[in-house]
Amino acid sequence: MTTIKRIIRLSLSSVISLCFFIIITPVRAEKIQNQLKTYPAPTGAVQNNDFTVQVRQPDGKWQDLPEYLIKVDRVVGTTHQEQNSSLAYFDFAGEVEVSVTYNKGPVNTAKIRPLSYDIKHQLKGHTIFFKLSKPANLSIEVNGDIFHNLQLFANCVEDFVPDPKDPNVIYYGPGIHEVPGGELMVTSGKTVYLAGGAILKGRILIQHAWDVKVLGRGIIEQAPFRGVRIAFSKNVTIEGVICSQCFTGGSENVTIRNVKAISYYKWGDGMNVVSSNNVLFDGVFNRNSDDCTTxxxxxxxxxxxxxxxxxxxxTLWADVAHPILVGTHGNTPKPDVLEQLNYINIDILDHMEMQYDYQGCLSLNAGDSNLIRNVRFENIRIEDFRHGQLVNLRVFFNKKYCTSPGRGIENVVFKNISYNGNNASTSIIAGYDDLHKVKNICFVNLMINGKVISDHMPAKPGWYKTSDMAGFFVGEHVENISFTTNSQ
Incomplete structure (x- = not known):
């Protein structure tokens, strides 16, 4: 069996194994046409008046949305500056019309991202009009401004709302809620529900618990390390909420679906996974002031x-560091394996990192005696990020964070990866030494600015490496790397 077939089979087996814990989530009802649900802001919620956002069913009455103030991180030189951005959300089924008015001045250009969604819009004066026929997590950007933009979350209509009187439900209705002591400890069998229009001030902690759900449309206050923390737990579902972080450590059978994590502070990782098995992220939106997902x-x-x-x-947006990072931390005395990892159908909107050790939209960095193997990146669309690398695969010894080099990286498939832009610096693929290699790496249909990179591409001079055509540096201690198309 060839290496690539073996990797595909392993990837399929991992997806099949995920099915055993995906079924813990409620079965979704058949979509009901032409529904629209909006949620007024609670009294005391901080608003941002940069935009006025309205939604309606086709040709119906316009409904106003609250525009919440959120913060994002902007790197200026070697410093970080908090920026005031905007957030709005609603639920719908069928079709919805959206009106976004920019209140700060003329609109010269407007962009709706991810670009792959190809959402057509009309511009009339200061107002952008467009339609949606399916849920989407969007960035609306006026005059090229990515920091004072509108994060617009168009959710599906909830198919399950728990009974507030259920003794196993911790229910937060519309309003601002203070968690005593700043931390809500959730025990086994409990469901936490944050209704639309709710803001929870505090962290949700799920620790040594099982069969726990956190659901709803509400917001967990944007503050350093206030979000959801899952530790030493099993059978956990987090769905629909907005927060700063969603951390998973020492846990199994975790589903995180349609969660939005936006951070602005130092070390503001979005969705970390540490020493955990059977973790599924589906339909999440991450805009973070450090790695989006690790x-x-x-x-x-x-x-x-x-x-x-x-x-x-x-959708991933790294205002600092990596959109995707695997492998830095591990256990030198008792080495770990990180395996059967899948990143499928993802839009990367930005990557900004000036330090070369921490660049790479798709980054596998094996340190601390970790072995990274059987990884699949498929159908990933990378927009023109600000600064960094497209790919970074290294077995390394970063003495700032590691106590040893990694053991290796092996059996990795990149399929249908596209990048359109001009800001990517040279990607790096490099092993550490003859005992710590990068091997069995396959790029299938890698497309850079509309050009498919292949070992048999007609534009490649015979004396070039294929990696040269991609702008990749392939160093020593790398073996069996290929660039192919589906037809080869």
Missing amino acids: VYGTRGEFTGGCRNVTMQNS
């Missing part, structure tokens, strides 16, 4: 590797 081995109180981690149908 997979690590042993770190702190959590021990062991990671297996069966999938992120799919999602």
Whole structure:
């Protein structure tokens, strides 16, 4: 069996294994046409008047949305500056019309991202009009401004709302809610529900618990490290909420669906996975002031590797560091394995990192004696990010964070990866030494600015490496790397 077939089979087996815990989520009802649900802001919620946002059913009455003030991170030189951005959300089924008015001045250009959604819009004066026929997590940008933009979350209509009187439900209705002591400890069998229009001030902690759900449309207050923390738990579902972070450590059978994580502060990672198995991210939106999503081995109180981690149908925006990072942290005395990792159908909107050690939209960095293997990146669309690398695969020894080099990276498929832009610096693929290699790496239909990169591409001079055509540096201790198309 060839290497690529073996990797595909392993990827399929990981997806099949995920099915065993996906079924813990409610079965979705058949979509009902032409529904629209909006949620007034609670009294005291901080608003941003940069935009006025309205929605309606086709030719119906316009309904106003609250425009919440959120913060994002902007790197200026070597410093970080908080920027005031906007957030709005609603639920719908069928079709909806959206009106976004820019209140700060003339609109010379307007952009709706991800660009792959190809959402057509009309511009009339200061107002952008467009239609949606399916849920989407969007960035609306006026005059090229990505920091004072509108994050617009158009959700599906909820198919399950728990009974507030159920003794196993912790229910937060519309309004601002203070968590005593700043931390809500959720025990086994409980469901936490944040209704649309609710803001929860505090962190949700799921620790040594099982069969727990956190659901709803509400917001967990944007503040440093206030979000959802899952530790040493099993059978956990987080769905629909807006927060700063969603962390998973030492846990199994975790589903995180349609969660939006936006951070602005130092080390503001979005969705970390540490020493956990069977973790699914589906339809999430991450805009973060550090790595959007990571997979690590042993770190702190959590021990062991990671297996069966999938992120799919999602959007990533790294204002600092990596959109996707695997492998930095592990256990040198008792080495870990990070395996059967899948990143499928993802839009990467930005990557901004000036330090070369921490660049790479798609980054596998094996340190701390970690072995990274059987990884699949498929159907990933990368827009023109500000600064960094497209790919970074390294077995390395970063003495700032590691106590040893990684053991290796092997069996990795990149399929249908596209990048359109001019700001990517040279990507790096490099092993550490003859005992710590990068091997069995296959690029299938890698497309850069409309050009498919292949070992048999007609534009490649015979004396060039194929990696040269992609703008990749392939160093020593790398073996069996190929660039192919589906037809080869």
